[in-house]
Amino acid sequence: MSRSIKAIVYRAHGKPAEVLRLEEQELPSLGENEALVRLRAAPINPADLNAIEGKYPVRPTLPATPGFEGAGVVEEVGPAVRNLKAGTQVILPHDLGTWREAAVVAADKLVAVPNDIAPEQAAMLKINPTTAWRMLHDFVRLKPGDWVIQNAANSAAGRAVIQIARELGYRTVNVVRRKELVEELRVAGGDVVLLDDDELRDAVAAATERAPIRLALNAVGGESALRLAKIVAPEATIVTYGAMSLKPLTIPNGLLIFKNLRFTGFWVNKWYEQTATAERDETFARLFDLAQRGLLQTKIERSYSLGEFPEATARAAEGKRDGKVLFRGA
Amino acid sequence: MSRSIKAIVYRAHGKPAEVLRLEEQELPSLGENEALVRLRAAPINPADLNAIEGKYPVRPTLPATPGFEGAGVVEEVGPAVRNLKAGTQVILPHDLGTWREAAVVAADKLVAVPNDIAPEQAAMLKINPTTAWRMLHDFVRLKPGDWVIQNAANSAAGRAVIQIARELGYRTVNVVRRKELVEELRVAGGDVVLLDDDELRDAVAAATERAPIRLALNAVGGESALRLAKIVAPEATIVTYGAMSLKPLTIPNGLLIFKNLRFTGFWVNKWYEQTATAERDETFARLFDLAQRGLLQTKIERSYSLGEFPEATARAAEGKRDGKVLFRGA
16 A cells, blocks of 8 residues: 555634645554554544634644544554454544544554444444443433433434433433424434424423433533423433534523532543543444444435545535535545 | 410412511420420521512412521420420421421421520521531532632621531632622631632632632522633532522533533522431531531621511511521510
8 A cells, every 4th residue: 555645634724615625645654553544434523624613622733634533444553463453444533633545543542343334334433322322321320211301313413312222221302303303213213202392391291291301412502402401300410412503501590409400511522531441442342233233323415535525524514414424435 | 385376477479578477376285206396596598588479499388487497495395205305405497487486396307406506506507507518518529628619608608618618628719799708708717709700710710829620609690600610620510509690500512511510509408308317417416516616607687576577577688788687586
C-alpha cells in the first residue's frame, strides 16, 4: 500500500463548504505498537459539523481532520501488536479524525469488531448505540417491565434506545414530532409512540396505565424536555444528551424541590475518557452481539467518496433525511 | 391543666389576615401511647404562609391549624409511654399544626430535646438546620478542606450551612445580595462572602484559588442559580431547596451535556417521611450537640402571643426583617 493517502482537512473553523479541503498526506512509518488501518466507512454526525464550525466544546489543534466515528480494516501491524492482525475489522478512536483513507493508530485504541458486522454499521456503533446503552444503565436501576420515556425517538440514538430497552425487558414511551413516524417506530419495537404536543401527558397516562416512569431521555430541550419532566414520577431522572431545539431547559423550582427530579447529562466522549478499556470493551461486546443478530442497524441515506465532501456535508446538514450520510473507503 | 385550649384555625385558603381565627378547642383524652404537650415556641416560616394561602404542594384537610415547627414541654403521658415523661422538652411533628396552646400527640412522633436548649431555638431546628445538615451529607461526598457554594447565605438555612460546614471542616463561599451582610456573615463563620453580581465568577476564582467546587446550594433560582452553575466544577451537584426569586431555573443544555452538572432538589418534609426514626434521631443528636455548644442559633426578630396573629403573620410576610417571627406559649 502506498504511504500517500487522501484526507479531508480544515485549517480554520467555518462552514464545511468553505473550510474543508481534500489533501494528500504521507502516512508516518508504523511504530512497534501501532496498526495501519484502511478506512471502510465514516458517518457525518451533527457533532462533526459543529466541530468544524468551532461550535463544539472540544476544539482540535488546527489543521485537523474531522470525523468522530469510523470503521476500517487492519492492513499491517507493528511487531509488538498482539491483539490485532491484518484483516481484522476495527472501530477507530474518536479523536483521530476519521474522514481519511487510512491512518496509523496505537493498537490499544482500536476496538476489534466481528467481520460479519457491515463496516457501515460498525462505524456507527461508537456514538449512538453506546450512548443509548449507557443511558439505560448508568442513571436509574431499572427492572424488566419498567417504563422509560424519550423524545427525539426517531434519531439514531432514539432508535438504539428502543432496541436496547426491548432487549433488556424495559418498555418505552417514544415521543416524536411527525405523525408518520408513529407507525414506523411501533414496527421498530417502540411499545408506545406518541406525538410531542399538549395532549402528551394524558396520552402517556392512558398508554402506561399511570405506571411510574423513573427515567427520561431528552435530546430536544425546551418545551419538550419540560413535558417529560412533568410526566415522569417523583424522584425520576431526566438525562439530557442532545439539544435539537437549541432551547435551554427551563425548570420550575417546584419540580426540583417538591417533585425532587434529578436533571443530569450524558456525553459519550467523556464516558470514553473516563472508562477503563475492559469496561469499554464489555459494552462493545454487548452491542456487537445485538448487531450480529440484526439489531442496531442505523438507517443509511447515502454514502459518498471523500472527494464528494461538499455534497456529503451539505446533505448531512439538512433536516429532512431518512438516514445517516456516510463517507465510504476507497 | 384545662382540656380547653386556644388554637389558630383556618377553614378556607386565603390571606392569613382574612382566613385565620383564634378558636377554643377541647383536647381529646390521652391515649395509651400519647403525650400531652404544652407549646412553648412556634416560628412563622414562609412555608406556613404559603400553606395557608393554598400555595403549598401539600394541602391539609380543612379546617386546619397552621405551623410546621414547634417545641413544647410534656405535661402528661399515657400509661404505655416509656421514652418521655412530664417535663421533657420535645419537638413537635410537622403535620400537627403547631400554632396552638397544647396538643395530644403520639409519643413516637415527638423528639426529646435537652432542656438546656432554649425552646425558641429547639422549635427552629426541624426545618432549616436539618435541611442544612442533610444537604451537606446526602448529595456529594465531601472531605475536609472542600469548598461548598451557596446563595441566600443570610437565610436561616444559609447560616446553618455556614456553621455546620465549618464543624465538618468544609469551606463555604457565601453569596448574598446586600453589601452590609458581607462582614456579618464573615463574623458568623463564612470563609468567603461575596455579592451576587456579574463579578461573582472572577471573585470566587480569586478567593478559592480556582479550587473545584462540587456542591452548590440554591435557594434563589433564576439568574443566581445559573451563576452558581457556571461557577461550580464539572460534574458538580446543584441542590435547589428554595426559590426566593420566584424565577425558574434556566439551564443551558451544554451545562448538562458537556459539563455534566447534576441538578436536584431537597425538601425536608419528604426527608422526614422517607427516613426511619433512628436515622432521624441521629441527625437530631448532632444538631442538639451543636445547639448546646451555642451554634445554630437562629436570630429572632420578635415573638407574639397566639392572639396577636394578625400582626405576627403580617410581620413575618415582610421582606426586611432581622430574624424569625415566632409565637410563644401562653
